[in-house]
Amino acid sequence: GEDVEQSLFLSVREGDSSVINCTYTDSSSTYLYWYKQEPGAGLQLLTYIFSNMDMKQDQRLTVLLNKKDKHLSLRIADTQTGDSAIYFCAVLNTGGFKTIFGAGTRLFVKA
Amino acid sequence: DGGITQSPKYLFRKEGQNVTLSCEQNLNHDAMYWYRQDPGQGLRLIYYSQIVNDFQKGDIAEGYSVSREKKESFPLTVTSAQKNPTAFYLCASRGTSGNTGELFFGEGSRLTVL
Numbered sequence: 001g002e003d004v005e006q007s008l009f010l011s012v013r014e015g016d017s018s019v020i021n022c023t024y025t026d027s028s029s030t031y032l033y034w035y036k037q038e039p040g041a042g043l044q045l046l047t048y049i050f051s052n053m054d055m056k057q058d059q060r061l062t063v064l065l066n067k068k069d070k071h072l073s074l075r076i077a078d079t080q081t082g083d084s085a086i087y088f089c090a091v092l093n094t095g096g097f098k099t100i101f102g103a104g105t106r107l108f109v110k111a
Numbered sequence: 112d113g114g115i116t117q118s119p120k121y122l123f124r125k126e127g128q129n130v131t132l133s134c135e136q137n138l139n140h141d142a143m144y145w146y147r148q149d150p151g152q153g154l155r156l157i158y159y160s161q162i163v164n165d166f167q168k169g170d171i172a173e174g175y176s177v178s179r180e181k182k183e184s185f186p187l188t189v190t191s192a193q194k195n196p197t198a199f200y201l202c203a204s205r206g207t208s209g210n211t212g213e214l215f216f217g218e219g220s221r222l223t224v225l
Contacts, residue, residue, distance in 0.1 A: 033212075098156060
């Protein structure tokens, strides 16, 4: 079945860049997303990329998509302590009705 | 402001009791979803509804039930048949025309079985 995998933890120093990686299995996914979850709260969309794009930049965020390898990454430049959260990779399934989530990467930012 | 409201935020239940989690949205979205979140397992889909009076089972529907009598509301009942109900439950909604498929989430309900 459809699956999304990502590493569970990442620790960086404040000011460094963070790179969170994700792999997925559904090659027909049209939209791919990064969601952010603060402690004890729901998820909020951070950014997304359409499947016909290779890269998308939005201020400190850069999303790279390698469709051949089914690999998605999120780079956060100049990481701040306020960026500490869980980041979920997600893909919209082929039918367009279900979003498949990875397990989430917990980002720790050390001051 | 438009959004999704889940209640209660915290809920305690004794074994053998059914509980109902509320989810209301004023975004005029057709589709609504219930996810369960456990540590290290991400979000797993319980039920979803694409339109009023219709809903489908997700990946882990056993022990849960839903209804969709109104566009704005999609309550989830956790029944006594759910063997391990302690978890964080998230409700979400999505518009179904001309959009990027973004999900809008509520703040979640944390259920603890005593």
